[in-house]
Amino acid sequence: MRVISGIYRGRPLKAPKGSGTRPTTDRVKETLMSSLVSAYGSLEGACVLDAFAGSGALGIECLSRGASSAQFFERDKAALEALRANIAALNIPPERARVFRADVMKNPPLFGAVPFDIVFLDPPYAYDAADVLALVQTLAEKGRLSANAVVSYEHDASTAIMPSLGKNALDMKIIASKRFGGTVIDLLGFAVD
Template identity: 50%
Template structure:
């Protein structure tokens, strides 16, 4: 696993030990960021949330491309260890906040985030449940872009959100959503 583009292009990331976490493949991450880049234009100074963060590859990719900050939320102990190691290796602790715990325990947001990245376990519906909660708690505003990775054959329907586009990449499906 490596950073695809930006300041840390080519830097290697470590993945959590074991098989409880499924890191997003480089090709899938590259496709996702191409989809986002064509809509956002640039990542400069964006406030990003990487939920179900695992190794942090998605949020770290956004930081490498110029995002101003990233909140990483993860509850698996091995994944948290890998995430903290990756943040330290890239020396980005001043722009990265790592929160141990469930995405479902997040409280109300002070302001909406610009970009929310979700890579929940496949076939659990956890991403849709999290997005419903986050919409109600003010994490998602009119300018927010949401990227949700699911298994290629999972349906994504989120109350209050509309699908802007989706793309199948191998075993994954990438869905970009906005407020409806």
């Protein structure tokens, strides 16, 4: 794994040991970032939440491309070690990269001065889509998502998230969807009439 573009371009990233995480391949990351920029625009100045961070590759990629800050949530010890090592190796200052050893589903970031513009959700596939989208709804209700926020939700291809989107009060729609074998990444944005 490596950073694909921006100020840290080409720099290697450590992946956590073990099978507890699914590192995002460079090909998938590049496609995701291209789709994200098409949906959101320039990442310059964006505030990012990497909710199930693993190695932090997605949040770090955004920082490399100009995002102002990223919050990383991870509860797995091996993933946290890799994440912290990646941030240290790139000399990313603490005001740009904050790491939380926490279960984002139980302790979401509900307080803060700046809402999130980009949210990455790459939870273990065992999580129910309704529960993951309830997290997004809570963030929206607490004012933690900007008006033009884009949420990237990676899930098993057999998981249909449309029924869960329809069941809650979250006023978001799928604005882009990419399939990579057995994995789908849906980009969600607020519905505009």
